[in-house]
Amino acid sequence: xxxxxxxxxxxxxxxxxxxxxxxxxxxxxxxxxxxxxxxxxxxxxxxxxxxxxxxxxxxxxxxxxxxxxxxxxxxxxxxxxxxxxxxxxxxxxxxxxxxxxxxxxxxxxxxxxxxxxxxxxxxxxxxxxxxxxxxxxxxxxxxxxxxxxxxxxxxxxxxxxxxxxxxxxxxxxxxxxxxxxxxxxxxxxxxxxxxxxxxxxxxxxxxxxxxxxxxxxxxxxxxxxxxxxxxxxxxxxxxxxxxxxxxxxxxxxxxxxxxxxxxxxxxxxxxxxxxxxxxxxxxxxxxxxxxxxxxxxxxxx
Amino acid sequence: xxxxxxxxxxxxxxxxxxxxxxxxxxxxxxxxxxxxxxxxxxxxxxxxxxxxxxxxxxxxxxxxxxxxxxxxxxxxxxxxxxxxxxxxxxxxxxxxxxxxxxxxxxxxxxxxxxxxxxxxxxxxxxxxxxxxxxxxxxxxxxxxxxxxxxxxxxxxxxxxxxxxxxxxxxxxxxxxxxxxxxxxxxxxxxxxxxxxxxxxxxxxxxxxxxxxxxxxxxxxxxxxxxxxxxxxxxxxxxxxxxxxxxxxxxxxxxxxxxxxxxxxxxxxxxxxxxxxxxxxxxxxxxxxxxxxxxxxxxxxxxxxxxxxxxxxxxxxxxxxxxxxxxxxxxxxxxxxxxxxxxxxxxxxxxxxxxxxxxxxxxxxxxxxxxxxxxxxxxxxxxxxxxxxxxxxxxxxxxxxxxxxxxxxxxxxxxxxxxxxxxxxxx
Numbered sequence: 001x002x003x004x005x006x007x008x009x010x011x012x013x014x015x016x017x018x019x020x021x022x023x024x025x026x027x028x029x030x031x032x033x034x035x036x037x038x039x040x041x042x043x044x045x046x047x048x049x050x051x052x053x054x055x056x057x058x059x060x061x062x063x064x065x066x067x068x069x070x071x072x073x074x075x076x077x078x079x080x081x082x083x084x085x086x087x088x089x090x091x092x093x094x095x096x097x098x099x100x101x102x103x104x105x106x107x108x109x110x111x112x113x114x115x116x117x118x119x120x121x122x123x124x125x126x127x128x129x130x131x132x133x134x135x136x137x138x139x140x141x142x143x144x145x146x147x148x149x150x151x152x153x154x155x156x157x158x159x160x161x162x163x164x165x166x167x168x169x170x171x172x173x174x175x176x177x178x179x180x181x182x183x184x185x186x187x188x189x190x191x192x193x194x195x196x197x198x199x200x201x202x203x204x205x206x207x208x209x210x211x212x213x214x215x216x217x218x219x220x221x222x223x224x225x226x227x228x229x230x231x232x233x234x235x236x237x238x239x240x241x242x243x244x245x246x247x248x249x250x251x252x253x254x255x256x257x258x259x260x261x262x263x264x265x266x267x268x269x270x271x272x273x274x275x276x277x278x279x280x281x282x283x284x285x286x287x288x289x290x291x292x293x294x295x296x297x298x299x300x301x
Numbered sequence: 302x303x304x305x306x307x308x309x310x311x312x313x314x315x316x317x318x319x320x321x322x323x324x325x326x327x328x329x330x331x332x333x334x335x336x337x338x339x340x341x342x343x344x345x346x347x348x349x350x351x352x353x354x355x356x357x358x359x360x361x362x363x364x365x366x367x368x369x370x371x372x373x374x375x376x377x378x379x380x381x382x383x384x385x386x387x388x389x390x391x392x393x394x395x396x397x398x399x400x401x402x403x404x405x406x407x408x409x410x411x412x413x414x415x416x417x418x419x420x421x422x423x424x425x426x427x428x429x430x431x432x433x434x435x436x437x438x439x440x441x442x443x444x445x446x447x448x449x450x451x452x453x454x455x456x457x458x459x460x461x462x463x464x465x466x467x468x469x470x471x472x473x474x475x476x477x478x479x480x481x482x483x484x485x486x487x488x489x490x491x492x493x494x495x496x497x498x499x500x501x502x503x504x505x506x507x508x509x510x511x512x513x514x515x516x517x518x519x520x521x522x523x524x525x526x527x528x529x530x531x532x533x534x535x536x537x538x539x540x541x542x543x544x545x546x547x548x549x550x551x552x553x554x555x556x557x558x559x560x561x562x563x564x565x566x567x568x569x570x571x572x573x574x575x576x577x578x579x580x581x582x583x584x585x586x587x588x589x590x591x592x593x594x595x596x597x598x599x600x601x602x603x604x605x606x607x608x609x610x611x612x613x614x615x616x617x618x619x620x621x622x623x624x625x626x627x628x629x630x631x632x633x634x635x636x637x638x639x640x641x642x643x644x645x646x647x648x649x650x651x652x653x654x655x656x657x658x659x660x661x662x663x664x665x666x667x668x669x670x671x672x673x674x675x676x677x678x679x680x681x682x683x684x685x686x687x688x689x690x691x692x693x694x695x696x697x698x699x700x701x702x703x704x705x706x707x708x709x710x711x712x713x714x715x716x717x718x719x720x721x722x723x724x725x726x727x
Contacts, residue, residue: 008316017598049586054543174718
């Protein structure tokens with residue numbers, strides 16, 4: 001590689017920092033959507049780099065389904081304390097209690113879809129005009145069509161067939177009152193890029209990403225964690241397994257991987273050898289061929 | 302696991318962005334599917350989904366084109382509506398594909414995909430040779446300043462892999478490309494995306510060709526000259542003022558290097574004030590650097606306490622861009638409402654926001670025939686026009702052919718806020 005050329009990870013980092021600075025410059029009230037998953041943790045790290053030596057100039061927003069892994073919540077609180085950042089929590093339980101949404105019933109009930117209402121309500125309540133997310137284009141076919149700056153109408157909806165053209169690095173964040181943008185600084189990163197970056201930058205992650213013993217059950221090709229709110233079918237049996245999370249959503253939709261990987265290096269070896277996509281283990285994507293596209297149009301992450 | 306994956310090697314990979322242009326039935330989706338499939342970038346669950354869908358549609362073979370399927374409407378209509386981005390990697394490079402639709406009405410998507418590309422793959426159906434749409438694709442690649450052009454002559458299997466077919470089409474392409482790409486790096490590869498010839502694996506059916514497969518060419522294209530390393534250009538994006546005890550007086554100018562090198566001690570000029578100063582440090586979270594170059598995102602500090610804000614530019618002391626509010630540009634129109642000659646638009650250039658008037662339309666380029674339509678021809682969606690633009694405040698710009706960052710603009714409708722035009726400054 002030429003002396004005056006960045007390696008691809010450094011180039012992706014420079015691109016993401018550029019996007020984050022554009023957000024801070026173009027919007028009045030940006031917010032970073034923080035799930036406690038690796039992608040949003042990388043976003044926080046990139047935000048520190050983008051504004052160093054100043055503090056991150058926007059708060060973090062966590063949409064809490066009430067069904068999160070405790071390890072994720074603990075990690076979130078420690079990170080916020082360490083960075084002296086501001087955290088806002090939008091509660092799906094509150095949306096249920098106030099009648100904004102109705103809890104799904106039945107065996108496959110999940111609060112995943114309900115999060116959209118809580119997210120949009122919270123964006124409206126705080127008048128956020130840009131919500132920075134860790135979605136990547138390699139994750140899913142609807143996401144492959146996303147812009148860096150993705151326009152949302154007054155109802156928070158995405159219109160994939162009528163997106164603004166996005167050329168060079170000229171991002172158009174202009175909007176009317178009540179509209180907002182979703183911004184995806186790590187659009188061009190792949191799952192492997194994220195893990196290599198975590199390794200290269202020595203970024204801390206919640207312990208559920210590493211192997212541990214947990215009570216799980218098997219459903220439709222996916223291992224799911226047991227929890228008081230997870231109903232099992234008569235033929236499903238709880239069992240102890242050594243597992244880890246490849247992606248982290250809430251308990252109802254996070255498929256777990258049988259794994260003994262306990263370092264980032266081990267995880268990278270595992271991912272290099274794996275033949276299933278990251279979202280292949282996501283229960284929320286199994287609902288239909290266009291599950292993600294439909295949720296995104298409504299205003300999902 | 303038979304082979305250990307090397308994280309060290311991963312840190313030595315380069316990034317190459319390329320775009321693909323082809324007409325509807327040239328086999329573009331099949332080619333991308335083939336690249337992903339043969340480079341082992343397809344996962345089992347994706348493969349299963351495509352196998353199921355291929356069977357469902359009664360196809361005999363695995364339909365590689367289905368790997369690039371996107372939105373529901375695209376699946377239903379069997380077309381591509383919007384640019385999609387795909388990713389794959391080899392041990393040497395990571396690739397970002399801007400997968401753009403081939404329909405005439407989607408020129409705007411092709412322009413979008415081309416704007417950040419290092420290379421363009423132009424697909425030609427060996428049965429049809431160079432057609433009108435090939436002219437269109439080549440013209441757009443040329444206008445957008447894509448440094449490397451790879452012409453893939455596809456469906457060679459349907460022409461019995463004959464060398465003269467390949468040579469004829471290559472020569473035809475060169476004939477007209479000579480006019481539009483004066484010193485461009487153009488390469489020709491005979492392929493069959495469907496059968497896999499010369500995409501990732503060398504073809505046994507075309508022993509007369511030995512210039513490397515498409516993947517090989519993508520791996521060796523030199524990308525290190527794709528940035529302007531001669532002229533110092535640093536558009537200021539954001540001013541960093543920590544206002545903390547530790548960094549009480551810190552004032553840093555954050556941005557991405559758009560051209561040249563920036564080092565501590567460099568004398569610089571700040572635009573538009575024309576104030577001179579000196580670079581004190583090139584800062585990053587990971588410590589100060591000896592030197593910054595494109596496309597790094599850094600923070601510069603200066604020796605003097607000067608009033609600088611977003612939209613200003615730090616340049617070499619005497620090596621200034623053009624400073625002016627009136628210039629000629631080639632504009633690709635991207636909105637159903639035609640361009641209004643004499644109309645006002647918002648304009649974005651580097652980190653600068655101004656307003657502008659499109660003073661005159663000099664000619665409209667018919668993208669299919671490359672004919673210049675006379676003055677007065679309306680500029681509609683997917684047209685490309687040469688226009689004169691006047692801005693309310695001066696811009697600091699270079700011709701697009703010299704610097705794709707300081708030479709590009711977008712036009713925004715002030716009422717709808719939509720991006721309606723993309724321009725390359727002449």
